[in-house]
């Protein structure tokens with residue numbers, strides 16, 4: 001992976017390559033911007049360019065250090081991430097211990113800390129001490145999706161590297177580079193909202209299958225096909241993750257039905273389903289749709305409280321049938 005493979009982050013890459021070209025690197029960089037926009041990938045790429053003996057401003061991708069970093073087993077490139085729900089002080093102490101020894105293979109040790117907004121206060125304090133007096137061979141890359149959650153003292157010690165939300169066109173480019181077919185790439189780009197979560201093709205195909213099921217359930221509810229609805233519920237809602245995904249799609253579809261009623265330009269999330277959703281929206285009232293949306297959100301909350309997914313889903317279907325059938329003209 002070289003810098004030119006990274007899509008949509010020209011400004012961030014310009015900052016890093018300028019440092020590499022002039023050999024005037026900061027001792028700490030803070031990569032900040034929305035989640036899933038390529039910060040981790042860029043950090044690993046930067047580490048390769050730093051440790052690759054052939055590199056000036058980009059990695060060769062073929063030498064032993066480049067391959068070790070890509071495989072995650074270079075002894076001078078240390079990665080720390082969130083474990084459970086935070087990054088604790090023990091992780092920072094481990095990295096401080098490692099920094100007390102010189103590099104094994106190269107003149108530098110690169111530390112990548114992903115998810116810095118999840119540093120516990122003692123961990124952030126300990127990290128600040130390292131940032132105040134880093135050994136000369138240390139280079140720290142701090143990654144965060146929420147810069148506002150970091151202490152100012154920590155931010156002020158780093159050179160800032162901003163990451164932007166990706167556009168649908170960027171996502172389309174990345175997906176086609178990965179060999180995804182044109183139609184799937186276009187749809188994924190539209191539905192992704194500028195985030196990379198939908199990038200794995202298998203996940204995306206699964207997500208679309210779940211969306212189709214949610215769409216069928218919603219259409220059956222509106223068209224008063226009660227038996228079909230509950231048969232679907234029995235087969236679909238046994239698993240918590242599947243139930244969560246279904247409720248999320250039901251909420252997004254409900255939101256689109258509201259948009260069809262109230263906006264002339266119809267800013268639909270599921271733009272590709274416009275032809276199918278428009279006739280469903282025609283007979284529904286905005287008030288009932290909003291109430292249905294509220295019910296879905298409420299049941300999603302119950303699911304998060306560990307209630308039985310089957311019961312949560314069936315209760316929601318009863319509520320939706322009551323609201324969306326009743327509001328038919």
Ligand SMILES: [Zn+2]
Pocket residue numbers: 052053054055059060061062063064065066
């Ligand atoms: Zn190399």
